[in-house]
Amino acid sequence: MIDMEKMEKKVNQSVFSLVEGDITQETTDAIVNAANSGLMGGGGVDGAIHRAGGPEILEECKKIRAKIGQLPAGQAVITTAGNMKARFVIHTVGPIWHGGDKNEPEILASCYLESLKIAIANGCRSISFPSISTGAYGYPLNLAAPVAVNAIMNSLIETYCYIPLVIRFVLFNSSVFDAYAEAVRSNAAIQAGKVSDKHQRQGY
Numbered sequence: 001m002i003d004m005e006k007m008e009k010k011v012n013q014s015v016f017s018l019v020e021g022d023i024t025q026e027t028t029d030a031i032v033n034a035a036n037s038g039l040m041g042g043g044g045v046d047g048a049i050h051r052a053g054g055p056e057i058l059e060e061c062k063k064i065r066a067k068i069g070q071l072p073a074g075q076a077v078i079t080t081a082g083n084m085k086a087r088f089v090i091h092t093v094g095p096i097w098h099g100g101d102k103n104e105p106e107i108l109a110s111c112y113l114e115s116l117k118i119a120i121a122n123g124c125r126s127i128s129f130p131s132i133s134t135g136a137y138g139y140p141l142n143l144a145a146p147v148a149v150n151a152i153m154n155s156l157i158e159t160y161c162y163i164p165l166v167i168r169f170v171l172f173n174s175s176v177f178d179a180y181a182e183a184v185r186s187n188a189a190i191q192a193g194k195v196s197d198k199h200q201r202q203g204y
Contacts, residue, residue, distance in 0.1 A: 015167070024084055111133075
């Protein structure tokens, strides 16, 4: 058992939190996969989810690929979670970083919003996100974290204010956690006092 930091906030009817951990171990209704456009698995979070979930995920991805071809960046699709505790995996393709002038922030925000939208449409009320595009796709962590936090926080305040949701960002190490925690502290809605704060040390 080690101490692991957790940041949690109440947003209207929902609970928004940051945790360090392994997204494949999440028990939320859905987990989000930072997929590639081919939907055939890969490295990082994508590979870990396919390994943990087993071949059933890949089989469903192949069926989706046969219908739509490659999944465009910023869009999302849903499959079973296979052997994992979650019910579903939502696959979304983040932007590759090209310096910030190729609509990267808009595409990245769309990843989070489209994933949340498809989760709610499929009856999910809890969802876990990784840090999308900050690995092999090269999106700078200090720039990606505010886009992710602002997109989700604003949607909880404005779009899904009457739906009780549990939104978790599951971040794989302390440096990623710290970047997202700073983005939460900098969020304008939070600073305006529109959400309540709970910051604690959590034992795992």
